[in-house]
Amino acid sequence: MAIESKKRMKFRIIMIFMFFFVLFVALISRAFQLQVLSGQKLKKLATRQHTTVLQLQPERGIIYDRNGEKLAISIMADSVCADPSKVIDPAKASKQIAYILGLDSQAVYKKLSAPRNFCWLARRISPEQTAAVVKADVEGVFLVKEPKRFYPNGELAAHLLGFVGLDASGLEGLEKKYNDSLVGSPEKLEWARDAKGKKLFLRVEKTQTAKNENTNLVLTIDNRIQYLVETHLKEAVIEKGAKGGLAIVMDPKTGEILALANQIGFNPNNIQGLSPERWRNRAITDYYDPGSTFKPFLVAAALEEKVIREQDRFFCENGNYRIADRVIHEANRKRYGTLTVREILKYSSNIGSAKIAQKMGKEKFYNYIQKFGFGSKTGIDLPGESSGLVRPVRDWVKVDTSMIAFGQGISVTAIQLISAVSAIANNGVLMKPYIVRGIADQDNRLVKLYTPTVVRQVISPRVAKSVTNMLMDVVGAEDGTGKNAKIVNVAVAGKTGTSQK
Structure with a gap:
């Protein structure tokens, strides 16, 4: 009887050992799967859950005339963002921000009351508007620096230069034709979030090669000749009562275009309300x-x-x-x-x-x-x-x-x-x-x-x-x-x- 009892005890010990051994192997296998086989995928998923990344548009290259005069540059301007989860009173905040930025208060309220952690309110605002936003100090509304395309000479050579859109991509003219050469690598604005989605800290991330990716254009255009051509063309159009006019100055021996003008002109710094007919x-x-x-x-x-x-x-x-x-x-x-x-x-x-x-x-x-x-x-x-x-x-x-x-x-x-x-x-x-x-x-x-x-x-x-x-x-x-x-x-x-x- 004692021998039989010992056998049962031995059997139980072996079974318990086998159970824990199988359990150990299963745990090790699961850990291997999580850490090695699926490690990168899960890491990315966790990062996405705990961080928010906002891609900021890069600075574009400069466009020069043949004499080194700047025809198109990038300047830094403020854009207005919001974290709706941090806005205490969306109705009050929307009225304040809408008044400062000249926006529809209902549209702003819709954005600020949405169940999310980020939204754009306005892009590349004026210095006066920036000062007003800072003074208002609305909880959950903040400013981010973005490059803004600026044409120092206004209408001069506008039909040649073209312009860019909100995403800093060229839409017309040389800005469009040479977009890949002018555009650089974007910056990333990244912030961590806790389990409730609250923002913890900000970090700006820039690629290693971003500095050298965008290039500058040097044109055959002579800024002085372009100015004279546009001035006299405008006078002629007005004098003759014409609907418009064209003028081109070309070096016959090389094919270089020294000036190319269209009337009526436009200001690429402000194309709001203009039709494509105007910038064609x-x-x-x-x-x-x-x-x-x-x-x-x-x-x-x-x-x-x-x-x-x-x-x-x-x-x-x-x-x-x-x-x-x-x-x-x-x-x-x-x-x-x-x-x-x-x-x-x-x-x-x-x-x-x-x-x-x-x-x-x-x-x-x-x-x-x-x-x-x-x-x-x-x-x-x-x-x-x-x-x-x-x-x-x-x-x-x-x-x-x-x-x-x-x-x-x-x-x-x-x-x-x-x-x-x-x-x-x-x-x-x-x-x-x-x-x-x-x-x-x-x-x-x-x-x-x-x-x-x-x-x-x-x-x-x-x-x-x-x-x-x-x-x-x-x-x-x-x-x-x-x-x-x-x-x-x-x-x-x-x-x-x-x-x-």
Whole structure:
């Protein structure tokens, strides 16, 4: 009996041992799973439960003109946040804050009474509003510093620069085109919370490489030339009672844009209430019939193809020339008899131009239209460029060749037109227009330099020089259509034209 009792006792001890052994193995396995297999996942979950992270937008790089003048910078401004769980009286607080910030009190109350620990009330407020918020000292409402984009010259070059949104991302112009180069790494505002969600302390976290990530832009624009162009363009628009105007200054030898202006302008520091029509860069987006400014390209093409000579004479039908079912007239009902090629440009004869185009033929004419860059984008480094409108030559009817000769039935952009004219001024070489001269690091050392790009040789230097001399007559001669553009002791070549949108 004693032996049997001992066996039962031994069995019980073994069973208890086995039970605790299995329990120990289970605990060790569970600990291994929690600490090793699922450790990182659970750590992240715990961190998310006990901390709140607010991502603050980074400072953007500076935009300089070619002379080092700052066109766009970032300044620090205050933004208003709130922790609704800390607001004692949401109704009273919402009225105070709404009055200071010019907001709807009901909208503010809705935010402050929500069951959460964070909300934005206003972003990048004025210094006066900051002072008022500090003075009000509302429990649960606090200020956070954020970078704000600022354009020191207001409207100057606004259509080129563009602007940014609340998230500091570029929305228009160079700010949009070069957003990846200008934007830096964001800062993180982090605070710990206790079990009830109450804020314990704040900590600002910044990535190690943030300092070197954003870069600065150096433009081809000359701030002084830009100012003069915008000033005179605005005066001209007002004087003529026009709805708007465009002006571009380009270096024909390099393709660098020295100034590009649109009227009516806008202030990128305050775009509230403005429509996209106001900030659209019409110099690259809008296209229109070029009118008589297109005639130099016709003459250049005909001379290059040797279908005419400079001294050739054309009878201009005394102001009336019928082609198919159309009758072509001269501008302002002028009447010309026989004119040389030079005189056709100087007096801007529609009929003379139509006869030159007929002599050359539509296929050759169309070929040179394409060579001068019409009908395709120039590739300028700005967003939203249009390619204009050039119908395929197979779709031209009999009258089209003559109409396009004086700039009707074809639509071009302002940037296409100045690029093509610059090809004539540059010995027949078409250059790609560009705005950004280089990209610099935070110490303003160039890390990338953009150089002039040759597109193609359109006409020979001989023909280019010949056409340039003819265009100098347009401005320099007392009876030239462009005589009002004459500058004493300066050789000016140009061409007048009446465009149709």
